[in-house]
Amino acid sequence: MPLIKRFSWLTFAVILSVALVLGISRSSIVSTATNLTAGETSPLLASAFTAPDPSGEFVLPPLAYDYDALEPYIDEQTMMLHHDKHHASYVKNLNDAIADYPELQGKTVETLLQDLETIPEAIRTAVQNNGGGHANHTMFWETMTPDGQSVPSGASAQAIDTQFGDFATFQTAFNTAGKNQFGSGWAWLVINPAGELEITATANQDSPISAGSQPLLGNDVWEHAYYLNYQNKRGDYLDAWWNTVNWDVVNSRYEQAIRL
Numbered sequence: 001m002p003l004i005k006r007f008s009w010l011t012f013a014v015i016l017s018v019a020l021v022l023g024i025s026r027s028s029i030v031s032t033a034t035n036l037t038a039g040e041t042s043p044l045l046a047s048a049f050t051a052p053d054p055s056g057e058f059v060l061p062p063l064a065y066d067y068d069a070l071e072p073y074i075d076e077q078t079m080m081l082h083h084d085k086h087h088a089s090y091v092k093n094l095n096d097a098i099a100d101y102p103e104l105q106g107k108t109v110e111t112l113l114q115d116l117e118t119i120p121e122a123i124r125t126a127v128q129n130n131g132g133g134h135a136n137h138t139m140f141w142e143t144m145t146p147d148g149q150s151v152p153s154g155a156s157a158q159a160i161d162t163q164f165g166d167f168a169t170f171q172t173a174f175n176t177a178g179k180n181q182f183g184s185g186w187a188w189l190v191i192n193p194a195g196e197l198e199i200t201a202t203a204n205q206d207s208p209i210s211a212g213s214q215p216l217l218g219n220d221v222w223e224h225a226y227y228l229n230y231q232n233k234r235g236d237y238l239d240a241w242w243n244t245v246n247w248d249v250v251n252s253r254y255e256q257a258i259r260l
């Protein structure tokens with residue numbers, strides 16, 4: 001084969017290979033993005049992530065930042081264990097719980113949590129604990145960022161001032177809810193069923209969704225969230241955690257909720 005012809009075929013093969021690789025990569029990226037934004041809500045909202053993937057199973061959403069990105073406020077090892085072990089267990093246990101209930105598969109975890117009384121009794125507690133764990137943690141990762149803003153902005157900032165007087169008063173009340181939650185649980189800023197902003201706390205992995213509220217911001221006060229770095233000083237963790245809050249996401253959740 002003449003050299004020029006061999007070169008042409010080689011060139012064509014290389015170009016084809018590169019195109020195929022790029023094509024596969026792009027389609028993977030598009031597919032992943034489609035999965036992440038599946039659902040009826042803004043891609044900024046946790047509920048977009050808690051829909052099952054096309055396989056019908058819930059999946060552990062990847063972190064949008066590195067394990068050490070929230071240091072010094074939350075350490076790398078805590079993030080790794082918290083996301084890869086604790087949250088992963090909730091996802092696995094939720095999938096196991098509904099494995100024999102095809103009528104529950106394909107629903108978002110929010111739908112499962114909204115009316116726990118409709119969940120078969122045999123798996124109701126498992127869905128409450130592990131569905132709550134999946135929803136709560138998905139939102140938790142999403143409402144933190146290495147580029148945390150110290151104060152909120154937008155419509156949610158105005159609403160916080162209106163409801164609580166000012167941001168400092170709100171922060172103090174939120175921290176108090178977290179400190180006073182006996183044992184494991186969460187502190188929350190929610191829109192309650194009356195449509196008002198409210199600070200509340202839940203035990204274990206109970207979700208405000210099950211009480212008819214829309215969570216906007218939640219802090220995990222289980223010891224697994226802070227004990228490696230803060231030991232028994234939950235108050236120090238609660239104070240430091242504000243440095244990680246992604247108020248853009250909180251504001252998006254608020255704007256989405258008040259449009260519904």
Ligand SMILES: [Fe+2]
Binds near residue numbers: 220
């Ligand atoms: Fe947790």
